[in-house]
Structures are given as C-alpha cells and as structure tokens.
Amino acid sequence: MTLEVTREATAITARPVRRLTGGTAAGLGTAVLYLSLIVLIPLAAVVWRSAGEGPGYFWRSVTTPDAWAALTLTIGASALVALVNLVMGTVIAWVLVRDRFPGRAVLDTIIDLPFALPTIVAGLVLLALYGPQSPLGINLAYSRAGVVLALLFVTLPFVVRTVQPVLLELDTEMEQAAASLGAGPFQTFRRVILPNLIPAMLSGTALAFTRAIAEFGSTVLISGNLPFKTQVAAVNIFSQIEGDDTTGAAAISTVLLVVALVALITLDVLQRWGSRRG
C-alpha cells in the first residue's frame, strides 16, 4: 500500500496525494466478502455439488433422457432465437435510427418492455394470445414453437439496443460516397454499413443467447413443461430440485453455467476485436 502511494505521489506531483488507499482496502474487502456470500460461494457450491459424486455420476445426470432432451432443446431453441434476433434486431434498430414515421418514438420506448415485464407475466400474455383461447386461432401452447416464442419475447431488446447506438454514430458520408461511386443500395449496405455493425450485432446475439439458455419464468406457462418435448433446462433443474435430487440439478446447472461462460468469453473477444477495428 505504501508503495502504491509513493508511486502515485511521484507520478502525479501536481495533484494532491490520494488519501483513499486505506478506505479502498476496506471497501474492497467488504465488497469481496459481500459478493462471496451472495454470489461466489453459492455458485461454487453448485459446481462443487455437481462434481461431488465423481465424473461418472455427473455424466449420467446430464445424459438421463429427460435432462439430455431438455439441454438439447434449450441450446437448439436458444441458437434459433439468437439467429432470429440477429436479423430482426438489426432490422428494428435500422428502422428506429434511419426511418421516420409517426409512432417511431413509441416503438423505441416499448422495445424495452420485455426487460421491465416480469417473465411470468410475459408467459401469461403470450398464452393469452397464442394459447388454447387464442382469438387469432393460433394455439402454440405445449409446443416447441411456444418455447421459441417465449424466448423471442424476452430477448427482443438485446440486439436492437446494441446495434442502435452504433448505427446512430455511423457517418452517412461514407454511404453517400459509395452511392456516388455507383454502388447500389444493397452493395452499400453489404460493403459499407454491415462491416461496421457486425461486432455490435454479434455481441447482442451472444447476450440474447445467454439470456435464452437461462430462461425460466416465461416458458413455464406456455410450454406446459412436458419432459422430452417442451421442457427447457431451467424447468428440468426446477423439477429435480422439487424432487430433492440436488446433485442432478447441480450437474445440469453446471452445464448451463459453462455454456453461458463460453458465450460471454466469446462476446468479450468479439468486443475487443470490434474496438480494435473501430
């Protein structure tokens, strides 16, 4: 600590020496203790419990037919949802930034509604419109399409909100230059605009994917939680906890944690790649 202070004092002689160092240490200790009690130790306990009975038990817990079906459904549906978001999120962001029409400001505001709406309410409203009593005559309840719909609802804002600020910053001069040099609208988009958007598009997609694999509340009501058919991983974990098989639940939880971690590390790499390009 003393070393830190002297280094600082010599480096920035014009500024008063920071007296916070003692406070920083105390604050850091408190923050780490708090985080450990609430987040880190409990998460470590999940991983610890999943490994407690050995790798064989872990593997068997993950590959029981219902757990395996839930995991593959979750990852498959999440990948599909991430892809739809990649396209639709970019389109929506584009319309919000480049298009002008009455109601645009309202649209811009309600895009965030899925973040504010409790997930169980999201599931309930979707079931009202796309359930057995659907006024549209579309019944997606207890089907995989219903799961995908619920995931699309809760992940809607991610790509929109990562791409939108980049589009806002983007200079239209380059596009005009491309157009004046004879590029068609499609060529301009592909060669000039898209390369600038790709890092943001991908990081939004990665966020949507991690959110989708973790989703629980919105799928509970619309999916009916039928094992082998519509049960997602989070619901499978939930039913194992209810059945007092915490070790099995911990094994699937660990798989979800690892998949999320891989997605987030990929995201971090993409962002650095993006900032280097930018």
Added chain:
Amino acid sequence: MAKHVLRGVTVVYVLFLLVLPVALITWRTFGDGLGPFVEALTSPSALHAFKVTIVVAGWAVLANTVFGVGAALLLVRGRFPGKRLLGAFIDLPMAVSPVVVGLALILVYGRFSPAGGLLESWGVQVIFSTPGMVIATVFVALPLVVRAVVPVLEELGDEQEQAAHTLGASHLQTFVRITLPGIRWALGYGIVLCLARSLGEYGAVAVVSGRLVDQTQTLTLFVEERFQNFDQPAAFAAATALALIAVVTLLLTKLLRPKDRIDGN
C-alpha cells in the same frame, strides 16, 4: 420501397410479439370494468402477496443500492490489482439462470448445509423464508445499480472530489456534497431498474421460497399459482398490475436516462 418493407416487417413483428399480447391481457382484465380487477387484487391472498413482494423488493433494492454505489466508486476511483475480475464477478449474475441462483442458495443456506444448519441453530431460517428470498433477489438484480452509476462516475472525473479534499472536506462530506449530486440521475435510473427487476423476479424466488401460499408467496408466484388453479381473473389482474408497474418503470427510466441528463447539464 425497401424502406417500407423494413418498416412493415418491424411494426408487424413488434405488434404480434409484444403489443397485442400485452394489450389483450389488459383488455381481458378490464373487459368487465374496474370492479373485478380491484376485487381480485384485494383478496387476502393477493394483499399478502403484495406485502411480501414489497418487503422483499424493498430490502433487495436497499442492499443493492448501498453495494452498487460502493462498488461503482471502487471500480472507478480505486486502484487495486484484479479490478477487471471484480467487474466480471459483479456482472456474473446476469448470465446465471434464476433457477440456478435458487439452487445455489439452497446448497449453501439450506437446512442441511453446514452454514444453513448453523444459522438455523441461531434461530435464523434463510431458505423458505424472507431472508432467502431477499438474498435471491439481491443476486439477480446485483449488477443494475453498479452498471448505471459506473459510466457517470467515469465521466464526472475526480477533480471536484480532490478539490473538496484539499479544502478540508471529510470523505463523507465529499461524498454527500460532491459525488452524490453528480450521480443522482444515474443512481435513480439504476434504482428504478433494480426495483423493477426485484418486483418481477420469479424463478429464483420460486425455488427458495418454497411457494407457500399466504406465507412466502410474492406477486409473481401468485400469478402462476392462481393461473394453475384455474382462477384466471385473479391471475390476469395481478399480471396486469405487474405490467402496469413495468410500463411506469419504462417511462421513468426514459426520464432518468443518464446520457440525456449529462447532455442536458
């Protein structure tokens, strides 16, 4: 031409995915007037669920606000090795499924774990009780205040704080007089986000609360339980109440968005 296609696709997508479902449930709730809505929400179970929700969310927001401001100050003003790691740990809850959060807390604070057993012998029951629900809610909403405050603290810089120090202000005085006014909009924004997340939490609370009707049932658990028991009016009424809170939150965050405020100053 392309412009109109994109606009059409966007409007139809958002309409069918977002607007119509929410509008339909509001319409179903208020279809028979305000009476049934009020009636469904003033049943003893519903009132109890309201109370539990407010208690849990209140404690969780308080804890996350205090921690959030402290952690943001630490991340922006502090100098210590492992800062990036601390930031990553604070963001970690965003990537964890709410059900996994519940499981994690049961494993550590449940009756059959060492820590849970010890607390129980002191007369503190964490799981299936309010403390566990508060911890679960704190967990899921942890990064929101921190992430709202950090960019504003970075932008403010620490010249004014340094000046206050040289003029003899104590740490507390500097914080109350200089730092807090500087971050107040961002802090408000973070608190609103945190409150919305806390009021709406379902998965983590469903696991740690044990879902005991009239005891540990929050409003979101009430929605699910009423719906599964074929009491649609009550489920729809509570869902609409939560949706209204969400809309108010949304408008508040629009007002408080830190970016606009800084530009405005």
